[in-house]
Each structure stands twice: as structure tokens, then as C-alpha cells.
Ligand code: FES
């Protein structure tokens with residue numbers, strides 16, 4: 001490869017000029033002539049039988065065009081909403097879900113009817129006039145209680161509440177535990193979280209009856225999947241449906257799976273023959289957009305007294321909510337990754353997915369990997385405490401060091417250098433000085449703690465063979481099309497869909513490097529299923545660069561190689577004698593004789609091609625990686641807990657991550673900062689709370705659901721090491737979820753370390769003032 | 782029943798007739814077609830809708846359009862100098878990677894404009910207090926803080942002062 005100019009460059013984002021001037025194109029910014037507005041009538045009960053629905057008053061209200069229920073939607077939609085096998089292919093009970101409830105509602109906020117009106121406010125007014133008679137049923141809220149035989153059932157027709165019960169066995173766990181000289185055991189909660197992208201969801205649909213075509217605009221992380229599912233449900237050819245996602249105001253996993261409204265809005269557009277739009281309110285968002293986490297872990301570690309790790313045994317009880325999220329079983333990967341960066345003789349993980357009367361859970365930034373890391377890193381710290389060993393030392397003693405490293409479940413970590421990131425993080429934090437500072441503070445009666453987290457994740461989904469099985473048929477490969485136009489600018493079409501990750505910039509950097517073209521002449525297009533290749537799998541799971549970016553790179557290489565053939569023909573030279581530098585093919589040894597890529601592009605559409613060469617200068621590539629990629633790192637956090645109030649203050653935060661080759665360091669840093677902030681949010685502030693008895697959502701607004709402000713998020717000292725991945729030609733990994741995976745255990749380990757003089761060994765999340773105050777009250781004599 | 786409304790938006794006088802219950806944010810988005818002001822919540826927490834009303838930062842979802850009678854409103858579309866180019870805050874957000882999805886950005890820019898008009902050299906703590914009414918889910922705020930610091934420095938060094946934009950004509 002030519003000497004890189006663009007790859008690794010801190011280029012300002014090309015997305016930004018429109019976004020900083022108020023000219024973004026978000027879903028609520030798009031209107032159509034004749035557009036009408038849809039509002040959803042939702043169940044106020046977590047569990048109830050629908051006795052009757054009286055739509056008369058709402059239908060007669062000002063501006064109302066239609067009130068639609070399951071009965072009407074059955075004429076346009078068929079089938080049930082999809083559930084992927086993911087990491088729990090052997091499902092037990094999968095309650096069928098039609099996008100709108102018919103006889104029974106199973107969570108608060110489940111749609112029971114929709115109102116379509118000429119104005120949004122009139123639709124909202126009429127929602128209150130739809131009279132639904134319910135017969136309330138007992139609700140089950142707690143997933144562990146829901147596992148018991150004889151528990152209240154989340155669905156009256158279900159056999160029980162068990163969605164899956166799968167055990168992953170990695171080695172002889174009994175033998176490992178038999179050798180144990182020391183064991184530690186802990187129960188660790190992963191509270192429910194709401195992804196809370198600042199832009200809520202929204203859908204706009206237009207159905208054209210004359211040519212039987214449907215266009216859907218929506219805020220989505222994967223428009224091709226939405227087309228796939230909605231076209232099937234509506235009985236339309238996939239090719240007759242176009243799905244468009246323009247600017248998307250954040251996703252974090254909450255905009256991956258198809259939602260009821262993704263079906264109901266297009267169906268209403270077809271039924272009414274008018275463009276229909278629905279914009280989710282924030283309250284609806286917290287109430288109905290899939291939640292993340294919601295898990296309880298029981299974990300036990302067996303080790304030798306010298307700190308050698310032997311066995312890890314754990315159970316994950318995962319609160320599915322009322323239905324399986326489409327990709328909800330992805331989170332079972334927590335068990336497969338629970339061994340983290342360490343060598344173990346055996347790991348055994350049981351995952352139980354349990355139905356409850358709450359919003360379904362689905363991937364939220366990190367999905368399974370933050371949970372794995374939190375359990376592993378908490379347990380390692382518990383062990384260090386038990387052994388009286390320095391937690392950094394215990395980690396070093398057990399790091400995997402030979403790569404590729406095969407973990408207990410046969411997953412192959414591509415490359416790593418765990419000592420490198422930990423050493424650098426401890427150096428940046430000045431660990432010995434921190435420990436001194438802590439000792440001094442403790443002497444003064446202050447509660448100061450240091451937390452370390454060393455993490456690895458599996459990301460970059462692909463590869464084809466395992467992921468096709470996991471989705472139920474579609475391989476998570478990625479596609480790109482690079483098209484150079486006659487005047488030498490390029491359009492690049494990709495199947496990923498950014499929600500702030502800056503692909504317009506980074507993917508263009510890759511093309512600019514590969515084709516030697518100025519960045520300004522490369523246009524990145526994504527989010528429109530009517531453009532580019534046949535299928536794309538979207539943006540989540542830190543996959544866009546290592547799979548999608550590689551498809552872009554490969555397509556650009558194909559274009560370059562065709563251009564080389566044509567340039568050779570034009571220059572009457574052997575293709576192998578051409579050197580390509582700075583966007584120009586020159587004959588080796590006579591640099592004055594050459595053709596620029598722009599000249600070659602024009603020729604590709606002209607009349608003097610070599611015989612057998614087709615016109616045009618474009619290529620499609622699908623990239624199927626040979627393995628996942630495995631970013632890693634080490635984070636260190638210093639906290640002080642106020643002994644009076646229980647408030648936690650983060651005094652210092654250091655993160656050293658390794659995501660292989662970096663395309664744009666500015667964007668990588670931004671991803672880590674945002675990820676760490678979301679992890680701090682989980683560690684200290686956020687929790688979706690339902691009343692345990694009534695099943696009512698108690699945190700339904702941003703007043704109760706505590707998304708941190710600037711005041712809660714400290715500055716961070718960030719650095720990187722670079723260990724390229726052998727899995728793709730650029731050596732890249734992923735970085736979108738790194739911060740979220742790394743930081744919760746770093747913060748919670750620090751809080752636990754701070755409280756350890758009081759005999760407190762474990763703190764669950766969020767480590768709110770209230771929770772810590774209580775723990776301290778109980779601990780004090 | 783629509784009521785008459787007279788006000789100035791980004792320097793241009795307007796006369797409209799609006800429903801009494803129309804919120805200022807919906808007036809700006811739907812009547813004026815200025816969709817840079819965003820709606821991120823329904824309880825006045827997120828600040829995505831922040832605009833300047835006679836120079837003061839206001840969450841435009843908390844105010845009826847009719848309450849802005851006679852006021853001068855500045856939205857993100859009116860922040861850049863009329864002759865072209867960018868406001869120093871816009872430049873700083875771009876240079877410091879102060880945005881990812883960009884949904885929260887207009888609100889932050891407007892709140893920060895008001896903050897710097899009042900306090901041209903804020904400490905980090907003052908920036909935090911000044912912007913605590915705005916939520917960002919993507920950036921972790923680190924680069925927003927940096928951007929505000931950078932813009933403040935640029936403006937003190939003589940880049941176009943925010944005050945002209947605050948007045949908005
Ligand atoms: S829309 Fe959230 S504060 Fe106004």
C-alpha cells in the first residue's frame with residue numbers, strides 16, 4: 001500500500017457544517033405534502049385483557065381521519081415480529097408478537113390502537129378519547145421470581161416465563177473448582193437502562209397505490225433490515241419498498257430492531273392513502289423503546305492462593321421483558337466473554353432469559369460485553385481483596401499473553417497486548433502516587449478508592465458463517481460500492497448507517513488513500529436502500545469500520561486495479577510497470593509519463609478501451625472477515641465518596657485503549673469519551689425502575705431517569721497503544737463500545753475500594769448517594 | 782382560534798396568526814421552517830430546543846409562541862454572521878469534535894452563546910453550570926467543554942463577538 005496520507009489523520013468531520021448550522025436532516029425535519037399524523041393509544045396496564053375498544057368518540061373528534069386497531073392492521077400486516085437465534089438458539093417459550101395488541105397487553109405502553117389526524121396535536125387529543133376497557137391481570141416484574149414454577153405468567157397463554165435456559169461449558173469446571181485454594185462468590189446486578197438517544201424514534205411512510213411502492217423514512221441503525229422485515233409483513237416485494245435513514249440523532253442499540261411503529265405507520269399510510277408520520281415523545285421513548293442490561297449475575301471464582309485463576313462459574317438471569325427483543329439473545333454472549341483478558345482452566349456460564357411484564361430488552365451499547373467485563377473485573381477485584389493482593393498485580397499474573405489466544409469457549413482473540421495498556425494506564429495515572437494519596441486520605445478518615453478495569457471485547461460482526469446462524473439467515477457481512485464518475489469524483493455507497501460515528505469522514509479517508517483522490521471529491525452515501533448494493537447490515541456492535549470500512553477499501557482497490565489496467569492501455573505500458581502514487585499512474589523509471597486517476601476515469605467512459613474491458617469505473621465488494629476483532633484496554637479511576645451523603649466524586653479518570661490501526665484519532669477519542677460517559681452514567685446514576693407490585697414504570701421522564709449533565713462527567717486522560725488486527729487488511733478493530741465496556745467496572749471497583757475500610761465488599765449499580773448512604777449506615781457499628 | 786403574533790426571528794420581522802397552544806419551538810420549526818431547533822423531550826430537561834429570546838437563553842418548548850410577542854428570537858440558523866462564515870462557537874465545536882450525532886448541538890450552541898455573552902472567560906465549572914440545562918448523549922461533554930473554552934479564547938482574541946449574534950438584528 002502507498003504511503004498513507006489520510007489514514008491516521010485528524011481530519012475535521014465532513015458531517016459537521018450542516019449540523020452546527022441547523023441544517024441537519026433528522027426524521028422530524030422531513031415533511032411531505034398531504035402528510036397526516038399518527039399517535040398511539042398505549043396500555044396503561046403492565047398486564048391486562050382487552051375487553052373492548054370503543055373508537056367512536058375519537059373517530060368523531062376534530063381533524064381525526066381514522067382510528068385503527070389490530071382488526072384493521074390484520075388486513076395489511078401478517079406474521080409476527082422477528083426473533084433472532086443469536087447466542088441462545090434453543091429458545092423455550094417465544095410469545096408471538098403482532099405489532100399491535102389484540103386480546104392481551106403484556107407491558108405498560110404496548111400499542112392497542114392508533115389515531116391518525118390532520119395535525120399532531122389533534123391526534124394526541126383524540127388518543128384520550130379512545131375508550132379501551134381492560135380487565136387487569138396480575139403482573140410479574142421481578143425476573144428471578146418469574147423463574148419459579150407457579151409464578152404469575154407474563155402471558156396467560158404461555159407455559160411459563162422461561163424464554164431460554166442455555167449453559168455454555170468451557171472446560172472441566174468441577175476439576176477447576178476441586179483445585180481451589182480460595183473461592184469468592186458474589187451476586188452482581190446489572191440494572192435496566194434506557195438507551196436515551198437524544199433524538200427519539202420516528203417514522204414517516206408514503207404508499208403509492210398506483211405503482212404499489214412504499215417509502216419509509218425513519219431514524220434507524222439498519223435500514224436494510226427494516227426493509228427486509230416490513231416488506232415481508234406487508235406482503236410486498238423487498239424491491240418495492242425503500243427505506244431511508246438520514247441524520248440519526250444517536251442510537252446506542254435502541255434503533256436496531258424493528259418496532260411496532262415501523263410496521264404500523266406504513267400500514268396506516270397504505271390504509272389511508274396518505275403520507276403518515278409518527279414522532280415518539282420522550283415519555284413514549286422511555287416507556288417503549290427497548291431497554292438494555294436488566295440482568296442478575298451469580299458468580300463464583302476458584303483460584304490458588306498465589307493468585308492464579310482456576311475457574312469461573314456464573315449464572316446470568318436476563319430480564320427479557322414482555323417479548324423477546326429481536327436481538328435480545330445477543331446479550332447471552334456475556335457468558336462467553338466472562339473470562340475477559342485472563343487464562344482460566346474452565347469457565348461455565350448459564351444464561352436464562354425470563355419473560356416479565358416490562359418493555360422488552362435488546363442490545364444497548366456493548367450488549368453483553370459490558371456485563372461480562374463488569375462481572376469478571378468485579379470478581380477479580382474481590383479475589384484480590386480476599387488475597388490481600390494488589391489488583392494490578394493479580395491481573396498481570398493471569399493475563400493471556402500469546403496471540404492468537406483461544407478462550408475457554410473456542411473463541412480466538414486475534415491480537416493483544418494487555419500488559420501494554422495496563423502499564424501505560426498505570427503510568428499515566430501514576431499508580432504508586434495514587435496509592436500513597438489514598439493511604440494518606442484514609443488516615444484522615446476519608447473514603448478514597450482506586451479502580452482498575454482491564455477489558456477485551458468481541459466485535460466486528462461478521463464473520464458470515466456464525467452470524468448467519470445467529471440472525472436466522474442473513475450473514476453480517478458488509479457491502480460497499482465505489483463509483484468514479486467521468487469527471488473524476490466518486491460516489492461511495494455503504495450498507496452501514498452512522499448515528500454520529502462520522503463515517504462520511506472516515507470512510508472517505510479510506511477511499512481517498514486508496515485512490516489518491518482529494519477528500520472533497522468523494523461523496524459518502526448511506527441509509528437509503530434504493531442506492532448502492534443489495535444489502536447492508538447497519539451500524540452496531542463496533543462493526544462498521546472493521547467490516548463496512550473494509551468493504552469500502554476492497555471496492556476501492558478493485559477500482560484502482562481496473563484503473564491500472566486502463567492506464568496501462570492508455571500509456572501503452574505493462575500494468576505491472578505502473579506505479580500508483582498521489583492519485584497518478586506513472587511508468588516506472590519515467591515518472592513524467594503518466595495518467596491521473598481523473599484522466600483514467602474520463603477514459604473509462606470514452607471510446608478507446610482495451611478490447612474486452614467494460615465501460616465505467618466502479619466496483620462492488622462484500623467483505624466477510626475471517627474472525628471477529630478484539631479491542632482491549634485498561635482504565636483507572638480515582639473516586640472519593642462523601643461519608644455523610646454517599647455522593648461519589650470522580651477525581652481522576654485514565655483510559656488506555658487499543659483498537660488496532662486508527663483512521664481518525666479525533667473520532668476515536670470522541671467515541672471513547674462518549675462511551676466512558678455512558679458507563680459512568682450506569683455506574684452512578686441511571687436506572688429504569690418499575691414498581692415491584694404494580695408494574696408501573698416509575699422513571700418515565702428525564703426528570704426521573706438521570707442522564708448525566710456536563711457537571712457529572714470529568715475530563716479524562718486518554719491514550720492508545722496500537723496492536724493491529726490480523727483479521728483485515730488495514731489492521732483495524734472497533735472502538736464504539738469500548739468506553740462503555742471498560743468504565744463501569746473501573747468506577748465501581750473504585751467505589752468498592754473506597755468503602756472497603758468499612759467492610760463493604762460489593763456495591764451494585766447505580767452507586768447512588770442513597771444506596772451508598774444506606775450501605776454505610778448498615779456497615780457502621 | 783388563531784391569534785396575531787408579531788416578532789423578529791433571526792433579524793427578520795414576521796407577522797403570523799397562531800393557535801394559543803402552539804409552543805414557540807413548534808412555531809419556529811413548523812411555521813418558520815427553522816428545523817435546526819430540536820425537540821428532545823417533553824419535560825424541559827434536554828435543552829435541544831434552546832434559542833435566544835431578547836438575548837437570553839430559553840428552552841423554546843417551555844414557552845408559547847404568543848408569549849414571544851414583540852421579542853427578538855435567535856435560532857441556530859441565525860448564529861453565523863450574516864455575511865457568511867461561522868460563529869466562533871460553531872468553528873470551535875467543529876474543530877474540537879464537540880458533536881457526534883449533532884442532535885443536541887443547536888441547543889448547546891445557543892446556551893453557550895448566552896453564557897459567553899455574560900462571561901467571556903468562564904472556568905470549567907462555570908461552563909458546566911452554564912450548560913447544565915443541556916443534555917448530550919454522544920460526546921460525554923469533554924469536547925463540548927473544550928469547544929466552549931476554545932471559542933471563549935478566540936472571541937477574547939478578537940473573533941467576531943457573540944453579542945452581535947445574540948441581538949440577531
Ligand atoms: S425539548 Fe427538551 S428541553 Fe425543550
Ligand code: FES
Nearest residue numbers: 881882917918919
Ligand atoms: S452529539 Fe448526539 S446528543 Fe450530543
